[in-house]
Amino acid sequence: MTRPGYRLALFATALAVVVVLLGAYTRLTHAGLGCPDWPGCYGFLGVPMSEQAQSLAAERFPDAPVEVHKGWNEMVHRYFAGSLGLVILALALQALRRRNEPGQPVKLPLLLLAVVIAQALFGMWTVTLQLWPQVVTAHLLGGFTTLSLLFLLCLRLSGALPPLGAVDGRLRAFAALALLLVVGQITLGGWVSSNYAAVACTDFPTCHGEWWPRMDFANAFNLTHHDIGPNYLGGLLYGEARTAIHVSHRLGALSVTLVLLALAALLRRNGLGRLAALVLGALTLQVGLGIANVVLHLPLPVAVAHNGGGAALLLVLVLVNYRLRQPARARHPASMTSTAGRFDLPGARP
DSSP, X not given: XXXXXXHHHHHHHHHHHHHHHHHHHHHHTTOTTSSSSSSSBTTBSSOOXXXXXXXXXXXXXXXXXXXXXXXXXXXXXXXXXXXXXXXXXXHHHHHHHTTTSTTOOOHHHHHHHHHHHHHHHHHHHHHHTTSOHHHHHHHHHHHHHHHHHHHHHHHHHHOOOOOOOSOOHHHHHHHHHHHHHHHHHHHHHHHHHHTTOTTSOOSSSSBTTBSSXXXXXXXXXXXXXXXXXXXXXXXXXXXXXXXXXXXXXXXXXXHHHHHHHHHHHXXXXXXXXXXXXXXXHHHHHHHHHXXXXXXXXXXXXXXXXXXXXXXXXXHHXXXXXXXXXXXXXXXXXXXXXXXXXXSOOTXXXX
């Protein structure tokens, strides 16, 4: 039995997926500065299209010539992100109105509202600080955080998942570790993207034909060398620093793969075969897309899909951790009776 607000939360989650993918598309088409101001575009609500509007835009921003296609990439992303913010505001207001109803989450919708407000600020700073890598990476993480929290809210409101009962504490701890590692890998991916290091290595599994090429880790991860002020479109780091970032992301992917394989084995051993299959499926998809990005030299559809694969892997880990730590207030005897045959239970055959 679903709780009030579930459908709105589900819609918000789907909208958040679109926003994450649009953000990746905007970044990968080098349209992050398609509009040099915020929240408008050259002082307009949309991209200036007429000759008169473009002349006025040139007067306002003489150092940022209008590129219509990049401007629309940026503005469409902003329109969808703004719509998502309004939906999350509605979820928060709805939660406050129903705060006295049993089982109604209140803190989670309010946390979501705080996160989306922070996201709006990071979106503004992404433009005003001219794609400063620290801000771009934080903005990407904020998008993934928003998506994860919305998915968690859907799980809390769905009332469809029966409790698993007693769960091995070591399995819970290992699942939490896996989630943290995936978040860390997404952070590394954001750093790769914001420093334009995705094509720093164009061969696989080696890099520049070597297993350990020349790399500059000191500059690659020295945040004090990324000053506020320059235009970071295209990146400012040189080859060896970008190679260090790229190789670090590969090593992170290897670590995440090993941990998730172990997690899938533990889940299967504990009778949670369907959850194990979800982990393996999302992992296989993401690793395959990552390799394709390298060997195909970052084709736009594959690169966008790689961002989507990262989101899918994160949501799977959120689901796994939720199932292993499902709070008592989310348990509904009626749901247990009607859905026991469709969800993993301890001792069930995978």
